[in-house]
Structure formats: C-alpha cells, structure tokens
Amino acid sequence: EAQVTQNPRYLITVTGKKLTVTCSQNMNHEYMSWYRQDPGLGLRQIYYSMNVEATDKGDVPEGYKVSRKEKRNFPLILESPSPNQTSLYFCASSLPGTGSNQPQHFGDGTRLSIL
C-alpha cells in the first residue's frame, strides 16, 4: 500500500530535549516536505527536499533541521525544542519535477507537546 509513515504519532516532552520525528514514504517520490498545522493558520511549510541531499527552507524553518540521505526518509529534527513548537506536524511527498501537478500524499500526523 502506498503510504507516508510518521513516527511517533504523539509525543510529550520537555523544553530543550532533542527529538526527531521520522518520515518514510514507499512511493519512490523525490519531493518531500514538512508542514506544521496550527489553529487558524492552516498548514505552513517548514522544510522541503527536491531530492536526496537537496533540502531547503520553507516558510517557518526556525528551530528545525532536516536531512535527506535516502530518497524514502526525511526526518525532522528539533535540536532544542521550545513550547512554541507545540503543534501538529505532517510529512508529505509527491512525484518529482518542479511544477508537478500531482497531489501530495500526507502522513497521518505527529502531535508534539513541548512543556
């Protein structure tokens, strides 16, 4: 089954404790992206990757890191989490090519609470 898998689905942690949210897709998609969803703000892009070893900042990258060492995986790293990063996070992937008209496929989300 074609899917985007995120782990963990839920996490409660404390300020400053490094954490990683994993994202894996099995569709051989080149493009991957991380979004955060906050009430009244919709989804905002954090980082994206056009291909292996090619990542770039989205609209709200502060406090986050990503890596793309393999095509299928795109982990999101919070080196020193803060309460303002409490949010619902989504990973997405899509077929390759700038300007692709193909829809993005989303994972089920990771709800992070930073205390």
Place this chain on the structure above:
Amino acid sequence: AQSVAQPEDQVNVAEGNPLTVKCTYSVSGNPYLFWYVQYPNRGLQFLLKYITGDNLVKGSYGFEAEFNKSQTSFHLKKPSALVSDSALYFCAVRGTTYGGATNKLIFGTGTLLAVQP
C-alpha cells in the same frame, strides 16, 4: 503575494442538502488548485485538482469544484451532503516563481464542514 483564503471557519448543512465550501486565491500566472479533506486524527487526503481545461472538476466521494478565473475562486461543492462528509477541508494553490509553478503548496486556514442528520 501568493495566498489562499477560506472565508468561513465553519459551514453547517443538513444531510441531503447541497453544500458549498468557499475558496479564493491569489497567485501569479496560471493557478494549480487543490482541495484536501482531513478527518480526525488523520492526514490530509486529496479530493480533486484543477490544472487546466474544464472549469468544473469532479473528484472523490461525489465532490466537485468550480474554477472561476475572473473571481479567482475555486469553490468546493456537493449536490447532496452526507453526515460522513463532516471533516476539515483545505483549499491549496501551488506556489509559483519566475521559473513557473513549484511543488510548494500554499494552504488556506481550513473550513470545518458539519453535516447534521
């Protein structure tokens, strides 16, 4: 600036009645428009898209959307609502740069559709 507006936070409709969820956009060049649906505790699921061609686009679960270039709108519609349609709906537009459309999606703030039995 590129943006998407969903003017209604919530839309209430009785089961069996037609529904409309509104979306307007602002983007340079030809827009690539999408509708996604989000059920509780799930990710976004693709419903339909407009790239070019017929202004009326049909998608999953009986939904359709009408592209109106002069009004820069892409409203989501369904002739007869079901209780199971109750969910959060997002309109999105593909971002553009000087080189053309990109993979980036710009989302609206979402509209909660509540269908009463």
